[in-house]
């Protein structure tokens with residue numbers, strides 16, 4: 324198992340309403356990670372035409388915003404922080420997205436995304452988001468950063484042809500390190516690099532309170548890579 328990339332998994336005790344939401348909805352929304360074979364996304368999201376994954380969704384503001392903006396997309400979200408999951412459920416509930424939890428367009432993996440990735444099928448996700456991952460700025464902690472070469476290869480594997488990996492960080496050295504790793508993954512092609520502007524958020528971005536705090540040492544850097552279509556049509 325890789326080094327732990329997240330901080331605490333429990334904060335203050337949940338308010339009664341949040342605890343009720345967790346008890347009522349989390350079991351139904353939890354991704355079944357223990358079954359045999361890969362996850363059947365079409366069966367999990369029968370009404371959806373494509374799928375996305377958010378890694379480390381925090382309080383779920385971006386996840387909820389994207390679900391509302393993309394009515395035909397099924398979303399997987401991975402987050403080990405219990406209070407974040409509770410906030411996300413409150414957001415989903417407030418947006419009316421839990422009315423029929425069995426048919427919901429969201430499933431949650433309440434744990435390390437690196438345990439979910441191996442059971443995802445090859446080449447099916449339209450987007451994978453990794454927004455403001457824990458920065459681990461101290462030199463001795465950097466190996467805890469989630470964006471490592473193996474992780475980047477796994478992201479490429481799960482992306483659909485033309486699917487996008489979208490990362491943002493406001494720590495310059497993490498952006499530099501991530502860019503160097505991503506550029507070395509065969510089959511991933513930089514989008515932001517081509518436009519030359521890595522400081523502008525994508526037009527459909529949904530900002531979060533965490534992001535607004537600006538805790539890093541630079542303004543947000545956006546790293547956007549797509550899985551090359553040529554990989555799927557090697558003869559062309």
Ligand SMILES: C[S@@+](CC[C@H](N)C(=O)[O-])C[C@H]1O[C@@H](n2cnc3c(N)ncnc32)[C@H](O)[C@@H]1O
Pocket residue numbers: 328329330378379380381382401402403404407434435436437453454455456457458469531532533534
């Ligand atoms: C700094 S917060 C940012 C939250 C959110 N993406 C945002 O922009 O508001 C990073 C989040 O990533 C989560 N995280 C860290 N390592 C993770 C992992 N291996 N799998 C899933 N989530 C992870 C943390 O628990 C934390 O909530």
